[in-house]
Amino acid sequence: MLIDPKHLHILSAIVDAGGMSQGARDLGKSQPSLSRIVADLEARLGESLFEKGRRPLQPTELCTRLASEGRVIARATQQAQDIASQFISGHAGSVRVAGTPIFMDGVISTIIAGFQDEFPELRVDQSYGYAEELIEALRAGTVDTCVCPMEPGDVPDDIGFQRILKGRNVIACGSAHPLARKKSLRLEEISEFPWITQPAGSPLYQDLRDVLDSIGISDFKVSYSGGTLSSIINVLAGSKALTVLPFSVVYMQPKNTIVALPIRIEHPKRELGMLWNDMESQSPAKRRFIRYMTKRFAGISQAVAERQRQEIWRE
Amino acid sequence: MLIDPKHLHILSAIVDAGGMSQGARDLGKSQPSLSRIVADLEARLGESLFEKGRRPLQPTELCTRLASEGRVIARATQQAQDIASQFISGHAGSVRVAGTPIFMDGVISTIIAGFQDEFPELRVDQSYGYAEELIEALRAGTVDTCVCPMEPGDVPDDIGFQRILKGRNVIACGSAHPLARKKSLRLEEISEFPWITQPAGSPLYQDLRDVLDSIGISDFKVSYSGGTLSSIINVLAGSKALTVLPFSVVYMQPKNTIVALPIRIEHPKRELGMLWNDMESQSPAKRRFIRYMTKRFAGISQAVAERQRQEIWRE
DNA sequence: CAAATAATATAGCATAATGCTATGTTAATT
DNA sequence: AATTAACATAGCATTATGCTATATTATTTG
Numbered sequence: 001m002l003i004d005p006k007h008l009h010i011l012s013a014i015v016d017a018g019g020m021s022q023g024a025r026d027l028g029k030s031q032p033s034l035s036r037i038v039a040d041l042e043a044r045l046g047e048s049l050f051e052k053g054r055r056p057l058q059p060t061e062l063c064t065r066l067a068s069e070g071r072v073i074a075r076a077t078q079q080a081q082d083i084a085s086q087f088i089s090g091h092a093g094s095v096r097v098a099g100t101p102i103f104m105d106g107v108i109s110t111i112i113a114g115f116q117d118e119f120p121e122l123r124v125d126q127s128y129g130y131a132e133e134l135i136e137a138l139r140a141g142t143v144d145t146c147v148c149p150m151e152p153g154d155v156p157d158d159i160g161f162q163r164i165l166k167g168r169n170v171i172a173c174g175s176a177h178p179l180a181r182k183k184s185l186r187l188e189e190i191s192e193f194p195w196i197t198q199p200a201g202s203p204l205y206q207d208l209r210d211v212l213d214s215i216g217i218s219d220f221k222v223s224y225s226g227g228t229l230s231s232i233i234n235v236l237a238g239s240k241a242l243t244v245l246p247f248s249v250v251y252m253q254p255k256n257t258i259v260a261l262p263i264r265i266e267h268p269k270r271e272l273g274m275l276w277n278d279m280e281s282q283s284p285a286k287r288r289f290i291r292y293m294t295k296r297f298a299g300i301s302q303a304v305a306e307r308q309r310q311e312i313w314r315e
Numbered sequence: 316m317l318i319d320p321k322h323l324h325i326l327s328a329i330v331d332a333g334g335m336s337q338g339a340r341d342l343g344k345s346q347p348s349l350s351r352i353v354a355d356l357e358a359r360l361g362e363s364l365f366e367k368g369r370r371p372l373q374p375t376e377l378c379t380r381l382a383s384e385g386r387v388i389a390r391a392t393q394q395a396q397d398i399a400s401q402f403i404s405g406h407a408g409s410v411r412v413a414g415t416p417i418f419m420d421g422v423i424s425t426i427i428a429g430f431q432d433e434f435p436e437l438r439v440d441q442s443y444g445y446a447e448e449l450i451e452a453l454r455a456g457t458v459d460t461c462v463c464p465m466e467p468g469d470v471p472d473d474i475g476f477q478r479i480l481k482g483r484n485v486i487a488c489g490s491a492h493p494l495a496r497k498k499s500l501r502l503e504e505i506s507e508f509p510w511i512t513q514p515a516g517s518p519l520y521q522d523l524r525d526v527l528d529s530i531g532i533s534d535f536k537v538s539y540s541g542g543t544l545s546s547i548i549n550v551l552a553g554s555k556a557l558t559v560l561p562f563s564v565v566y567m568q569p570k571n572t573i574v575a576l577p578i579r580i581e582h583p584k585r586e587l588g589m590l591w592n593d594m595e596s597q598s599p600a601k602r603r604f605i606r607y608m609t610k611r612f613a614g615i616s617q618a619v620a621e622r623q624r625q626e627i628w629r630e
Numbered sequence: 631c632a633a634a635t636a637a638t639a640t641a642g643c644a645t646a647a648t649g650c651t652a653t654g655t656t657a658a659t660t
Numbered sequence: 661a662a663t664t665a666a667c668a669t670a671g672c673a674t675t676a677t678g679c680t681a682t683a684t685t686a687t688t689t690g
Contacts, residue, residue, distance in 0.1 A: 003399065004647095005320040005392045021666060030650060035668055037648085045399055048596065051456065055657045055666065058456075061409060061598060062402045069395040073388050077320045080384040084318065084360055087377045094376060141366065281367065283376060319676095336637060345679060350639055352677085370637065370686040 003066075005073045007041055010034060011049065011063065012070030019057045086121060093285030094123035098137055099147035101128045102204060103272060105229035106249030107165075108147050108293075111300075115292050122285050130201060135159055138277040144286045147293075149203050149246075149270035160279055162290070164297035165272040168247045168308055169207050170260035174237040180259050187215045190261070194223035196232055196243035203270060208244040211265045233258055246272070247308045248300070262312050318381075320388045322356055325349055326364065326378065327385030334372045401436065408600030409438035413452055414462035416443045417519060418587060420544035421564030422480075423462050423608075426615075430607050437600050445516055450474055453592040459601045462608075464518050464561075464585035475594055477605070479612035480587040483562045483623055484522050485575035489552040495574050502530045505576070509538035511547055511558035518585060523559040526580045548573055561587070562623045563615070577627050 014023035014034060024031040042049050049063035059067065086092035099108055104126060112124050129137065131154075134146040138159060147164070155161040171190065173180055179189060195212075198204040212220055223241045224232075229249070235241060236258050250260045274293055276282065282290075329338035329349060339346040357364050364378035374382065401407035414423055419441060427439050444452060446469075449461040453474060462479070470476040486505065488495055494504060510527075513519040527535055538556045539547075544564070550556060551573050565575045589608055591597065597605075 003392060003395050005324060005388050008392065008395050009320060019666070020668095029648095031667075032651085032669080033649060039668080040647090045403060047399075047403055047598065052596065053657075054456075057667085062399065065398045065402070066395050069391045069398070072391040073320050076384045076387040076391070077318060077323065080318050080323050080381050083380045083384070084362075084377065087380070088360060088362055281363065283362065334637070335639095344677095346638075347640080347680085348678060354639080355676090368686075372638085 003041075005070075007037055008066055008070035009074045009077065010037055010070070011041070012067040012074055014038070014057070015059050015063065015067040016071075088284055090122075090284030090288035091119060092121045093283050094125060095145065095286050095289040096125045096127070096143040097145055097147065097289070098127040098129050098134055098143040100130055100149065100203065102198065102202075102229055102232075102249060103147055103149070103246065104128060106246070107252050107272075110252055111293060111296050114296065115289065118292070119285075119288070122289070124289075130203070134275065138275060141277070144276065144282065145290055145293075146275040147272065148275060149268065149272050150275070151269050152271065152273070155273075155275070158277070160276045161273050162294050163271045163273045164294055165246075165248055165301050165304065167268040167270045167272065168305070169204075169211065169244050169265055169268055170247045170250060170308070170312060171211070171242055171263055171265060172236060172245045172250050172258050172260055173242050174239065175256045175259045176237070177240060177242075177259075179261055183262065185261060185263050187217075187263070190242060190263070191217050191220075193240050193242045194221040196227075196235060196241045197222050197225040199226065203268070204244060204246075207268050210268070211244050214266050247312070248272070248304050251304050251307055260308075260312055264312065318356075320385075322352055323381055323385035324389045324392065325352055325385070326356070327382040327389055329353070329372070330374050330378065330382040331386075403599055405437075405599035405603035406434060407436045408598050409440060410460065410601050410604040411440045411442070411458040412460055412462065412604070413442040413444050413449055413458040415445055415464065415518065417513065417517075417544055417547075417560065417564060418462055418464070419443060421561070422567050422587075425567055426608060426611050429611065430604060433607070434600075434603070437604070439604075445518070449590065453590060456592070459591065459597065460605055460608075461590040462587065463590060464583065464587050465590070466584050467586065467588070470588075470590070473592070475591045476588050477609050478586045478588045479609055480561075480563055480616050480619065482583040482585045482587065483620070484519075484526065484559050484580055484583055485562045485565060485623070485627060486526070486557055486578055486580060487551060487560045487565050487573050487575055488557050489554065490571045490574045491552070492555060492557075492574075494576055498577065500576060500578050502532075502578070505557060505578070506532050506535075508555050508557045509536040511542075511550060511556045512537050512540040514541065518583070519559060519561075522583050525583070526559050529581050562627070563587070563619045566619050566622055575623075575627055579627065 010023070010027065013027050014020055017023035017026050020034045020038070021031045024034050027034070038049055045062070047060070047062050049060050049066070051058040051060065083092065097108070097112070109126070112126070116122065116124065127143065131148050131150060134143070134148050135156060137143045138146060149167055150161065152161060152163070179185060195208065197208055212218070223239065224235050227235065232243065233253065236243060244265070247260060250258055274290055276290060279287065325338070325342065328342050329335055332338035332341050335349045335353070336346050339349050342349070353364055360377070362375070362377050364375050364381070366373040366375065398407065412423070412427070427441070431437065431439065442458065446463050446465060449458070449463050450471060452458045453461060464482055465476065467476060467478065494500060510523065512523055527533070538554065539550050542550065547558065548568065551558060559580070562575060565573055589605055591605060594602065
């Protein structure tokens with residue numbers, strides 16, 4: 001003898017409308033439909049829900065109480081409806097993004113801000129990691145998409161990859177650094193300064209080694225390591241240390257914090273890209289996030305390249 | 316493209332049970348039934364509700380949100396269920412009782428206390444009136460049952476009537492009254508005292524007139540009128556005034572407040588009874604109230620009569 | 631890695647619920 | 661008494677829901 005929540009909803013609609021005909025109109029149903037549902041309910045409860053023989057339909061005490069539960073049900077159902085349509089349109093939901101620390105802090109977080117400005121109902125859960133862990137997390141389903149510098153050839157077949165920025169590193173220093181104002185530099189000039197490094201397993205650490213190798217510096221002094229980007233920038237800005245950073249990260253910083261030295265260094269073979277596991281099974285919000293990212297970077301990528309040409313390569 | 320609240324309920328049951336099979340067991344349904352409902356919902360939403368190809372069934376984010384609405388619906392439906400069964404068993408609801416002021420205050424309210432002690436979820440709304448208004452209120456449906464002294468022959472055909480107490484009036488005074496200790500009285504002895512009267516339209520006012528007429532007092536002094544029972548008792552207790560009251564009212568008062576004088580007076584032709592309009596359409600709570608009343612009075616009626624025989628009629 | 635296990639998905643069918651229109655009744659109003 | 665507007669009922673078509681039997685499949689076990 002179970003009550004169907006739909007019937008309670010209908011009951012509340014009738015009570016609130018003050019009659020069956022109006023209630024039927026409100027619900028987009030026919031009047032006989034409601035009439036029968038009320039009659040069935042009355043039969044099953046063994047109690048009348050409306051005073052018989054009164055024309056402005058008058059709900060029984062029991063009916064009033066059931067109707068108030070019906071209102072709760074109506075609200076919850078509507079809420080579910082809204083959630084579903086918001087979700088389906090990609091305007092609600094959440095995205096779990098992971099990525100390498102420097103890029104996440106230095107570039108992606110700013111883009112995420114723009115994304116959240118446009119889609120305020122979407123929640124972003126951010127976490128950090130390097131390539132292998134990221135791919136593992138994607139496969140385990142603990143993150144939805146990753147931002148990571150990768151060599152396109154190294155991306156496993158089951159993982160989707162979309163390039164968003166070319167890999168372009170620079171040597172960066174604080175804007176008050178003695179080398180910061182020089183228009184051209186010789187390699188010898190930089191060898192006297194200490195270096196800030198990333199953790200040993202990170203791509204940027206490898207990049208730093210490669211750069212210094214290529215310009216003949218095999219023995220270098222590390223003055224600071226282990227900090228996240230904000231610490232690194234503070235240390236750069238307040239000391240004479242140098243470091244290797246993606247130009248895009250330097251580019252996204254506010255003026256007068258850090259600058260890129262006008263020294264050509266090798267491109268890393270990696271390109272920054274977005275990774276995902278199975279685009280088809282992603283929720284609309286997650287697809288929307290990936291779409292937004294690749295679209296925004298289409299513009300940023302050009303702007304960054306252009307600026308870098310002007311500032312460092314001076315072509 | 317409306318969502319059925321029942322489906323949300325089912326969804327929440329599946330999520331909470333951690334799988335369809337257990338969810339089906341919890342709901343008392345078959346597993347294929349739930350499986351199909353989930354599949355239909357997914358088809359209609361165009362979004363999957365459980366991660367595909369994972370065996371400990373893992374709800375999608377959308378699913379989790381819909382399930383939480385489903386929980387609201389489940390709770391409200393259960394609540395409605397409880398309300399209905401409480402109501403149907405007569406353990407919940409309300410009764411609107413009206414009656415003549417002296418009886419309501421002097422007798423019925425005490426019985427109502429006992430009723431509420433036994434059925435604490437039942438609400439009683441009390442109001443006051445005399446016969447004609449009471450019957451009118453019954454017909455208008457603004458009260459459910461009335462307690463009123465009536466001549467059984469005067470009850471309209473469409474109104475139900477159940478006798479609960481015979482009409483037995485006494486002359487009452489405060490327990491400190493000079494006449495209170497006398498074992499027998501002559502009529503002349505009472506003629507010197509002033510009288511407390513009910514409103515002119517009330518049965519007890521008529522009874523008072525009849526009593527005094529019958530013992531040859533045509534001209535009597537009214538010292539107080541218009542108060543409800545508590546006022547009347549206070550005035551009786553603190554003055555030498557007399558009044559006519561139903562013996563049942565005197566009987567129900569605490570000792571040492573008012574007493575009945577040992578003078579036989581005429582029985583009013585009215586009998587105290589309960590009135591109702593259409594017993595069939597009454598809710599169980601209201602029927603229960605009427606049943607309780609008539610049952611309680613079956614006992615009280617005898618006790619009152621017995622006491623009255625001892626105290627006044629001394630047979 | 632194959633077999634076993636337990637869960638979910640699908641198929642097929644019977645029944646119940648729901649929808650509608652047409653029409654009958656009835657309470658309130660004119 | 662006639663009119664009106666609302667509710668109730670009947671009849672029929674469609675959809676939803678229930679079940680059992682069975683196929684698939686993810687996970688666990690040997």
